[in-house]
Amino acid sequence: MAIPRLPTYSLPRPEDLPKNKVGWTFxxxxxxxxxxxxxxxxxxxxxxxxxxxxxxxxxxxxxxxxxxxxxxxxxxxxxxxxxxxxxxxxxxxxxxxxxxxxxxxxxxxxxxxxxxxxxxxxxxxxxxxxxxxxxxxxxxxxxxxxxxxxxxxxxxxxxxxxxxxxxxxxxxxxxxxxxxxxxxxxxxxxxxxxxxxxxxxxxxxxxGAPAPRLTRAQVEARVRTLISLDGEAFDPNENLMNYGLDSIRVMTLVTEWRKLGVEIGFVDLADNPTLDRWWALIERKLAAA
Incomplete structure (x- = not known):
């Protein structure tokens, strides 16, 4: 039989996870x-x-x-x-x-x-x-x-x-x-x-452990990866949606950058969809932090 149609459900929260028998540390x-x-x-x-x-x-x-x-x-x-x-x-x-x-x-x-x-x-x-x-x-x-x-x-x-x-x-x-x-x-x-x-x-x-401070070079490199733009000309003032960036990838960046200490939201990025505007937002968030 083939794989069936699968339902959407909520991923478990930390408090929902089972108790571990061993205490290995990552x-x-x-x-x-x-x-x-x-x-x-x-x-x-x-x-x-x-x-x-x-x-x-x-x-x-x-x-x-x-x-x-x-x-x-x-x-x-x-x-x-x-x-x-x-x-x-x-x-x-x-x-x-x-x-x-x-x-x-x-x-x-x-x-x-x-x-x-x-x-x-x-x-x-x-x-x-x-x-x-x-x-x-x-x-x-x-x-x-x-x-x-x-x-x-x-x-x-x-x-x-x-x-x-x-x-x-x-x-x-x-x-x-x-x-x-x-x-x-x-x-x-x-x-x-x-x-x-x-x-x-x-x-x-x-x-867990705190991550290194996010840099503009890291932001551009990550964006280039998500839009499959390796070494090609890139306009930092161009709407990133024109390069093929979609909402799922934007959400990916929100989650990644939060792990790096940047409290930025999906709407922040969606309303300012260029690399220069994103970096300006990130700099402000980093300064506030």
Whole structure:
């Protein structure tokens, strides 16, 4: 059977997360961030303009921004198109042809498109460790913690977390940076991880430590990434919507910049949609802080 149409629901609040059995402490110098299966194919089952997807992407973007600021390697998984029957195996029986039938949806969500220093692994099975160099990479980097975010919680995220634990990596699942088939599946995933194979943590709690002061160069670089403008001419007074920036990406920036100490709102950015105006707003917020 194919993946069903999925409902929108509210991501858990920090007070909703289950109690952890172990007390592992996240350490950026030991960690790898895994962005799990955030391809358009898997997200489109939540429907167009899903508030759940918008919040998920914003939380993952903030998490990624923090990890990059702390030197944490970022690894993505993504299923390929044109999977042969042998490669796809029993997934055909369980889920049908998957991406083979929707090759136009193969890309990772544009708001979280991998950057040049990120790693993208080909995903063949539920667990990101299957038929991939993930473990070898982590050993080579000297990393023994894995932080997991993405979709779907009770399938790939949970299976990867369990296998990570069995390979002796301290495993963290970010409870408000995964999404699932239903709130019940989401809750089951978090309870299983907390009691059997890892630590469940909220994005804000994991980010925790104060981040470096935001600079104009960082703002422009991040905007360029979101509008896929690498090294090309860029007018800082041009309306960013003309470059293809949309509301989901703006919300991503709001969430990221708040994590960097800039209390700025969506309406602030939407009403002043140029790089120069954004930086003027950010400077005022930084000065006030």
């Amino acid at each position: 350490a950026p110098e030991r960690a790898v961030l895994l962005v799990h299966d955030l391809q358009d194919y898997f997200l489109h089952f939540f429907g167009e303009e899903s508030p759940l997807v918008a919040q998920l992407l914003a939380n993952v973007a903030a998490l990624r921004a923090f990890c990059k600021s702390r030197g944490v390697p970022v690894v993505y998984t993504a299923q390929p198109i044109d999977q042969s029957p042998k490669d796809r195996g029993l997934l055909n029986d369980m889920w049908g042809p998957g991406l083979n039938a929707h090759p136009q949806l193969k890309e990772i969500a544009a708001a979280l498109a991998p950057e040049s220093d990120d790693t993208v692994l080909v995903k063949w099975r539920y667990s990101a460790f299957q038929r991939s160099p993930l473990e070898a990479m982590m050993r080579e980097w000297g990393r023994d913690q894995l932080v997991i975010c993405g979709v779907y919680g009770h399938i790939g995220c949970l299976t990867t977390a369990l296998e990570s634990f069995m390979r002796d990596f301290e495993t963290f699942v970010v409870g408000d940076a995964i999404a699932d088939f239903s709130p019940e599946d989401h809750d089951m995933t978090l309870r299983y991880v907390a009691g059997r194979c890892g630590v469940v943590v909220a994005a804000d709690a994991l980010i």
